[in-house]
Amino acid sequence: xxxxxxxxxxxxxxxxxxxxxxxxxxxxxxxxxxxxxxxxxxxxxxxxxxxxxxxxxxxxxxxxxxxxxxxxxxxxxxxxxxxxxxxxxxxxxxxxxxxxxxxxxxxxxxxxxxxxxxxxxxxxxxxxxxxxxxxxxxxxxxxxxxxxxxxxxxxxxxxxxxxxxxxxxxxxxxxxxxxxxxxxxxxxxxxxxxxxxxxxxxxxxxxxxxxxxxxxxxxxxxxxxxxxxxxxxxxxxxxxxxxxxxxxxxxxxxxxxxxxxxxxxxxxxxxxxxxxxxxxxxxxxxxxxxxxxxxxxxxxxxxxxxxxxxxxxxxxxx
Numbered sequence: 001x002x003x004x005x006x007x008x009x010x011x012x013x014x015x016x017x018x019x020x021x022x023x024x025x026x027x028x029x030x031x032x033x034x035x036x037x038x039x040x041x042x043x044x045x046x047x048x049x050x051x052x053x054x055x056x057x058x059x060x061x062x063x064x065x066x067x068x069x070x071x072x073x074x075x076x077x078x079x080x081x082x083x084x085x086x087x088x089x090x091x092x093x094x095x096x097x098x099x100x101x102x103x104x105x106x107x108x109x110x111x112x113x114x115x116x117x118x119x120x121x122x123x124x125x126x127x128x129x130x131x132x133x134x135x136x137x138x139x140x141x142x143x144x145x146x147x148x149x150x151x152x153x154x155x156x157x158x159x160x161x162x163x164x165x166x167x168x169x170x171x172x173x174x175x176x177x178x179x180x181x182x183x184x185x186x187x188x189x190x191x192x193x194x195x196x197x198x199x200x201x202x203x204x205x206x207x208x209x210x211x212x213x214x215x216x217x218x219x220x221x222x223x224x225x226x227x228x229x230x231x232x233x234x235x236x237x238x239x240x241x242x243x244x245x246x247x248x249x250x251x252x253x254x255x256x257x258x259x260x261x262x263x264x265x266x267x268x269x270x271x272x273x274x275x276x277x278x279x280x281x282x283x284x285x286x287x288x289x290x291x292x293x294x295x296x297x298x299x300x301x302x303x304x305x306x307x308x309x310x311x312x313x314x315x316x317x318x
Contacts, residue, residue: 008299012292017069019288023281024068028061039081077282082274087282091264095286097167098263101255102248104179105186110241113191117198118225121206132195139192144251148185148258155181165260182259189251190244197240201233208232242298246291 035051036043052058056067071077077087113136120132156164162181168174205211206229214224253265260266264283271279 005300008296012296015292016289019292020069020072020285021065023284023288024065026281026284072285077285078278080271080276080279082271082276082279087279088286090267090279091282091286094262094264094267097261098249098252098256098265101179101182101186101252101261101263102245104183105248106190106241106245108183108187109190109194109244112187113194114198114237117195118202118230120195120199121202122225124203129199132199136192136195139188139195141192142188144185144189144254145258147188148182148255151181151185152259167261178259178261182255182261185258186248186251186255190241190248193244194237194240198233198237201236202229205229205233238301239298242294242301246287246294249287249290 035048035057039047039051049058056064059067075088077091079085080087080090083090116132116136120129123129152164155162163178164181166178168178211224211229214228249265252263253269255261256263256265257269264286268280268283271277271283
């Protein structure tokens with residue numbers, strides 16, 4: 001297991017540097033002087049030169065990248081022009097809400113999608129299977145912003161059951177009520193994908209000889225499904241669920257904007273509109289690092305459920 005972990009950590013290094021290079025290149029693709037763009041058309045020449053120096057933009061490009069890498073690894077993403085605070089501090093302040101929203105959305109997606117995928121596999125080629133498949137495709141294809149607006153219209157404007165925007169009075173119960181609609185809206189992004197992967201994985205396991213043997217022994221159907229089939233089908237389900245959590249963090253930009261939530265996604269959206277490029281750049285890196293960490297965690301869970309992976313690093317066949 002140790003060799004496997006080291007191997008995966010070494011594989012992460014090129015990915016991290018590639019992401020940092022892309023985030024750095026985005027800054028360079030901005031037309032004109034980034035400092036002039038951030039300060040606005042009324043900025044004085046001396047103010048632009050001062051900001052260029054603070055950002056290291058007066059250095060050669062290669063030196064700028066090295067300075068950027070050094071600052072990024074020390075958690076220094078620069079200072080927001082709009083808010084006047086360090087970008088990393090702003091991201092840390094907004095991230096808990098975005099993380100809570102993403103976890104709630106993923107939980108809803110798993111609770112709905114995994115049983116649906118299992119049912120579709122057990123009822124293969126039946127009306128139930130076709131119905132779940134259609135809903136999965138609709139879920140994958142439906143835009144988050146449109147679905148979010150429909151939820152607001154039905155549950156807030158017509159039924160008056162749930163609040164539509166904001167975070168309420170700050171109490172735990174009220175915060176939870178305000179996050180229900182955004183979580184459901186965001187969950188749709190992953191629900192269809194997880195359901196389809198669960199169905200495919202369960203169908204593959206269903207054809208295995210040990211499942212036929214378990215049925216021949218007269219074991220209860222629930223025991224066969226949950227103790228034998230689902231356990232062996234969990235590897236791809238865990239993999240896609242972990243990756244979907246990273247996608248949900250990215251999808252939170254639209255969801256938080258629609259529902260007026262003060263999370264990291266809304267922060268990046270406002271930064272794009274107001275040309276606060278250091279916040280955008282820092283947000284991209286922040287989300288990328290989280291996504292890489294999630295992939296690493298998924299790999300560890302993958303190895304835990306499938307010992308054959310780690311055994312290959314020991315030279316032992318199991």
